[in-house]
Amino acid sequence: MTTMKLFLDKLAAALTLTLLLTACGGGGGGVDGSASPSVSNMGASSVAYSKTMSVTVSGNSLTNGNVQMIVEGPCGPVTKVSGGTDLTQVYTCTVTGVGALYPRIRTAEGLELASMHLTVPAPQVSVTVSQGSRSGTFVVELDLNAAPLTVNNFLAYVNQGFYNSTLFHRVIPAFVVQAGGYTAGSAGPNPKTPTRAAIALESNNGLTSLRGTIAMARTSEPNSATAQFYVNLVDNPDLDYQSADKPGYAVFGKVISGLDVVDEIGKVPTTLNASLGLADLPVNNVTIVSATQSK
Secondary structure (H helix, E strand, O other): OHHHHHHHHHHHHHHHHHHHHHHOOOOOEOOOOOEOOEEEEEEEEOOOOOOEEEEEEEEEOOOOOOEEEEEEOOEOOOEEOOOOOOOEEEEEEEEOOOEEEEEEEEEOOOOEEEEOOEEEOOOEEEEEEEEOOEEEEEEEEEOOOOOHHHHHHHHHHHHOOOOOOEEEEEEEOOOEEEEEEEEOOOOOOEEOOOOOOOEOOOOOOOOOOOOOEEEEOOOOOOOOEOOOEEEEOOOOHHHOOOOOOOOOOOEEEEEEEOHHHHHHHOOOOEEEEOOOOEEEEEOOOEEEEEEEEOO
8 A cells, every 4th residue: 555655646746747837838938828939040131221121030939929120220110011920020121321230139028039230331323324336334332421411312313213314414524424414305405304302512521523423513502403413534623612602512422333434425525505505415325224223
C-alpha cells in the first residue's frame, strides 16, 4: 500500500504541473495565449528623398495587435498597409530628408524585435536629351541642405513630368545652357504652362556658379524663379550672390555624370526668334526626352 500511495502521489503532482504549464500558455505564448511575435527578415524599397518608403517585415504572429514600426530619422508618419498576415507586414512612410534612417519593429511595450540602418542619399535627377539622331543623359545631384526651397520646387516639376518634351531654348557657348520653359511647336517654341508659384531666391546659400552647377533662371525680380533652369558651362562668378542689391542666382546642385552631354548642347548653332525674344535659340531642337528622379 505504501508503494501504491507513493505512485499515486507522484502521478497527481505530475498532472498538477501539466495543468499549471497549460494555464501559462505552454511557456512560449503571449499573455493572451497567442504566440509571441518574432521577425526573421526586414527589407526596404524606395529609400529616396520625397518618395514613399516601404518596409516589408517577415516573421511570425505579426498580426498581434501590439506590433508596430517606428522610424528614427527623416520620415513622416508611419502607416501599416492593409492586407498583412501573420507572416508578412508592410509599413510605409514618406522620406522627408537625407542621411541616416532607422526603421524599428517593436511591441507596444517597447520590446525591439528587429531594426535596419538605412542611408537616404542626396536626391539625383537623370535628364535624357535628344539632338536629332543623337541622345545622351546627364545626372544632377541636388543640395537639399543648401537650397531646400529650390530643390523641392525642381523635384516637384520633375516628378509631375513637367520637363518631359521641353527644349533647351537658350544656348550661349562658354556661358550657360538653359531649359524648362518651352516645348516644340510647328511655328516655333511654345511657352510651357502652367507653372507653379514663384519661389523665394536662395542665392546666398554658400554654393557658387562653378562649371557643371545647376541654377534657377529668373527675371529681374529676385523672387521670380518658377521652372526654368540652366547649367553653367564654365565658372561664372558674376552670377553669384554679391549683395542685397546684386543677389545673383540660386545654385542648387551639380552635374555628377554626363557633363560631356551638356558640353555638346553648348556647341549647337543658334538663331534669333524675335517674336519670343529668344536671342540664342538652337536652330535644331534640343529636347529633354525625360527628367526623372533616380535617387
